[in-house]
Every structure is written in structure tokens, then in C-alpha cells.
Amino acid sequence: MSLKFSVLASGSTGNAIYVATEKQRILVDAGLSGKAMEELFKKIDCCPSELDAILVSHEHSDHIKGVGILARKYDIPIYANEKTWQAMEGHLGKVSLDQKFVFRMEETRAFGDLDIESFGVSHDAAEPMFYVFHHEGKKLSVITDTGYVSDRMKGTIKESDVYIFESNHDMNMLRMGKYPWSVKRRILSDVGHVSNEDAAIALAEVIGTKKTRVYLAHLSKDNNMKDLAHLTVKQTLAEQGHEVGDDLRLFDTDPAKPTELVAV
DSSP: OOOEEEEEEOSTTOOEEEEEOSSOEEEEOOOSOHHHHHHHHHHTTOOGGGOSEEEOOOOOHHHHTTHHHHHHHHTOOEEEOHHHHHHHHHHHOOOOGGGEEEOOTTOEEEETTEEEEEEEOOOSSSSOEEEEEEETTEEEEEEOSOSSOOHHHHHHHTTOSEEEEEOOBOHHHHHHSSSOHHHHHHHHSTTSOOBHHHHHHHHHHHOOSSOEEEEEEOOOTTTOOHHHHHHHHHHHHHHTTOOOSSSEEEEEOOSSSOOOOEEO
16 A cells, blocks of 8 residues: 545644555644544545544644544544643643653654654744655655745655645735734744745755655635645746646645545
8 A cells, every 4th residue: 555645624724634554544733623623534534543643743723723632532642742742731631641652853753664754843833843754665745834944854855755835825915914013024934934935946946856746735814825825836836947747746735625535
């Protein structure tokens, strides 16, 4: 069985990504209610009871809202780094000690037939990190919630088969929008979120020569639109020498509807 995945939900209101092999089923974040998470799993004909682990990227509510609920109901182990555990523990409700595991930053751990590599990002959380999944020569990289994409991050995610990549906002929509300046400044900062254009520029530096799928993730509901993000990233990639087509495919994600469960 190849590497399968679905972006269950992505956006300002909640985030969750499902990754599976023949032997392992992993959830990255559960930022919606337990009921909503169960409905998302139904839409891809899966069930949270099959999960082997929940990996947490950071403690913001749009990433952990359903973590404790799912863990308790289905007896699922939770993995996060120590600072994230300290920051989120009071928000999860009671979780038994034998379900709590530490996954350190810049570490690679084996989960059955799946190797998962963690790496740090730049966001206003305790110690935010995301994950690269390796299985039988295939590579899937998840990177959202970062104010910029550093050379170190690029080196970690380079030449992936799949990118689930932050494309949070359109610069003009954000600047002209209703948010107070303090919030705009936070989003635009190095510990905020990546814009459509900056996402494409970073992608252009890491996309290799193999067939690649890019999923634009974590779009702001107030400062972005799917069509705008898609067009901006497509045009900017083309300007950087990467034409979207058969070998480079670009996909949208949704805050309430999973992407198709596909195999790499």
C-alpha cells in the first residue's frame, strides 16, 4: 500500500490532516470539535477508531480543539514536543498518562512502516513544528502556520511528492481589510503567516523534478479566497519557472470538506 492522505479541514476555523499506510494511520492536529472530526472521517470512509496516533503541531485552538475528545473516546496516543504539551495540556481535558508522548523537534520517529520527521517553524506559539512523512521512497511535507520559510525548512521539505503548504492571505486584502493594525502586523510578521505570493516563491525553491502535488492550506476566511490563492500561486510559480500541469498539480483545501483520499 502506498502513502495515502487527505486534508480533512484547513483554514482559520480548524485544521486536520490524515496520513495512512498499510500499517499506520496518523492524524496531524484536530482543530475542530469531536463531532465535526467524526463527520470529516466519514466523508473519506474512515474512522478515528483506526488511528494509531495524533501528532500536534502547536497549541492554538484551531489545531487542538478536538484532540482531547478524540484521544479519550478512541484511546489514541498524542504526540507533541514538551513546550507544546505545557502550553496545551490545560485545554485538552483529562488525558491519561499512558496516552501522552513527547515528539521532539528535529527528530525522526518510526511509526511502523512510516518514518515521521519533525521540524521547527516560525509562529507565535510555544514551540511550533510540523512534519515530513517518509514511506517507501515517497515524501509528504506539511508546513503551515509559519511567518516565513527559512533555508532550514526548505532543506527539510525539498523534493517532496506532496506539499500541504500554507497560503494564508492575499497581501492587498489583508492591508485593506477590517482587522486592527495590531492583528495585521502579527500576521505579516516573522511569527505570523505566509502570503500567497511568498508561498509560491518558497515552493519554487523546493519543488524537484518528480511529479508533485501541492495543496494550498490554511487560507484566511477574511483575507483570502480560493480562486485568488490558486491564481496567485500558479502565476508566481510560472514566473519562477514552474508551470502547473501534469507534473505539477495544484489543489485547494477547505475548512469544512476533506480533499479526496488519494495515494502518492
